Amino acid sequence: MLTSTVCAAVSAAGLGIAAITAYRKRFLAATRIAAYSLIPIGLVMTGVIDWLAGIVFKPTVWAGFGVLALSFVLFMTTRAVERRRGVGSRKERRAAAADRPDAVAPVASAPSLGAGRAAAQPAAKGKGAPAKGGAPKDDFSDIEAILKKHGI
Known part of the structure; x- marks a missing residue:
């Protein structure tokens, strides 16, 4: 009125x-x-x-809004904790592990020392492919030389 x-x-x-x-x-x-x-x-x-x-002016309406706000806060808190911990259902974890690519690509881990040596060479042979002598090629000799040069 x-x-x-x-x-x-x-x-x-x-x-x-x-x-x-x-x-x-x-x-x-x-x-x-x-x-x-x-x-x-x-x-x-x-x-x-x-x-x-x-x-x-109805208190039950305001109580309903309070319950909805509490529900929203609880939902957002659980989502934040899940993201922080990386927790999900077993199915979600398996799907995430299957979709995740390797941490480092084989070509990216090969040292690139200049134009005389192709960086794509290890990728062309494949992972663990035997070299000419029949044993896997040791590409760490360059790294060892650099470490010895610096006294490590």
Whole structure:
């Protein structure tokens, strides 16, 4: 009841301001002010204001919003903990492990020492492919030489 009276007063004041604006020959602004001032009385007439007042002043509605907020906080907390720990269902962990590529590609781990030596050479032979002598080729000799040079 009080909300209806307040909305009617606001609409009446807005229509008064629109009339003064129209008197000053600013018809476009006056029409816009009149349109805005008719909104509160229209909301009262359709019953929207009573519906909103019923929602705002009921404690059970606010308790419901509190329960929804608590549910949201709990859900987001569990998601954050799962992401931090990397926990998921067994099916999700297996799918993630199967989709994850190797940490380092074989070509990327081969040393590239210049144009005289092709970096793609180990990839062409395949992983663990025997060299000309029948044993796997030892590519760590370059690294050993660098470490010895630096005294390591």
